[in-house]
Amino acid sequence: MIAxxxxxxxxxxxxxxxxxxxxxxxxLHISLNTYESLPSKGKLRLYSQLIVREDAHLLFGFAEEKExxxxxxxxxxxxxxxNTALMILSSMKPDEVILAVDQSNVDAFKSIKGIGLKSxxxxxxxxxxxxxxxxxxxxxxxxxDNTLKNEALSALVVLGIEKKKATKAIDEILSNTEVxxxxxxxxxxxxxx
Numbered sequence: 001m002i003a004x005x006x007x008x009x010x011x012x013x014x015x016x017x018x019x020x021x022x023x024x025x026x027x028l029h030i031s032l033n034t035y036e037s038l039p040s041k042g043k044l045r046l047y048s049q050l051i052v053r054e055d056a057h058l059l060f061g062f063a064e065e066k067e068x069x070x071x072x073x074x075x076x077x078x079x080x081x082x083n084t085a086l087m088i089l090s091s092m093k094p095d096e097v098i099l100a101v102d103q104s105n106v107d108a109f110k111s112i113k114g115i116g117l118k119s120x121x122x123x124x125x126x127x128x129x130x131x132x133x134x135x136x137x138x139x140x141x142x143x144x145d146n147t148l149k150n151e152a153l154s155a156l157v158v159l160g161i162e163k164k165k166a167t168k169a170i171d172e173i174l175s176n177t178e179v180x181x182x183x184x185x186x187x188x189x190x191x192x193x
Contacts, residue, residue, distance in 0.1 A: 005061065006045040012038055015086075017061060019044060028061030029082075032090035037063040051075075051082050058082060070094040070131075077126040079119055088112055088123075101127045132163060149174065152185040161193055169193050 005028065007021035014035050018025045028046055030038075038044065046061035047068040060082065062068040067089060074085035074097075088097065091112045100108035101124050109120035149170055156166040169192040170185065179185045 002048045002050050002059065004045055004047050005059075007043070009039065009041055009044045012040070017044075017046070019046065019061075026059060028059045029086060030061045031067065031086050033067065033093055034061060034063040034089075060086065064094075066094045070097055073127060073130055074123070077123050079122060084114055084119075087114060097127075098131045100124075101131060148179065148182055148185060151182045152189060155182070155186055156189055159190075161189075165193050 005019050005021060005026050007019040007026070010018040010020045010025055012018075012035070014032055016027055016029050017035075017038065018027050020026075028048060030046070034046070046063065047065050048062070049060045049068055049071055051058045051060065060068075060071065062071065071082075071085050071089060074080050074088055075082055080088075088109070092100065092108065096108070099105070104124050106117065106120045106124065109115050109123055110117060115123075152170055153163070153166055156170075157163050166189060169189045173179065173185065173188050173192065177188065179188065
């Protein structure tokens with residue numbers, strides 16, 4: 001898999017970009033959200049996803065890792081192809097997709113061109129419970145300075161503790177206690193949950 005592409009932005013349209021990497025131009029299909037975050041020229045790095053079909057090799061680009069992860073989850077839903085997933089991500093940010101799935105908001109998906117009632121319901125049913133890793137990616141990236149909390153949370157989830165309970169317990173412990181290490185925080189959290 002091609003994890004990312006970094007190079008000079010050659011051209012930019014609302015649905016695709018061309019990035020020059022050492023003389024080779026890569027065409028990447030993008031969402032409107034990615035388009036809005038791109039510079040008008042200069043060096044650029046996009047996270048990428050390669051889709052191999054019988055008739056084409058398609059490269060999709062994303063400004064954020066979170067958006068690429070959401071794209072992967074969407075294309076795993078039965079009946080949702082790469083173009084539909086890109087349409088969803090052009091209409092909604094990954095956080096909005098997570099919220100719509102959590103709240104079973106069928107209308108949010110039905111408002112997107114090409115998605116009917118059954119497709120919207122299927123997206124919600126298939127993605128329920130699968131989006132925690134996307135939430136944890138955004139939490140990790142938004143609070144990288146708080147590695148103590150993130151490392152402890154990851155370890156506790158691996159140990160089988162429910163993420164919401166662990167997060168609540170960790171936040172409580174960190175606000176009331178001075179913790180020196182990840183191990184100490186894990187031990188205190190295990191006692192609390």
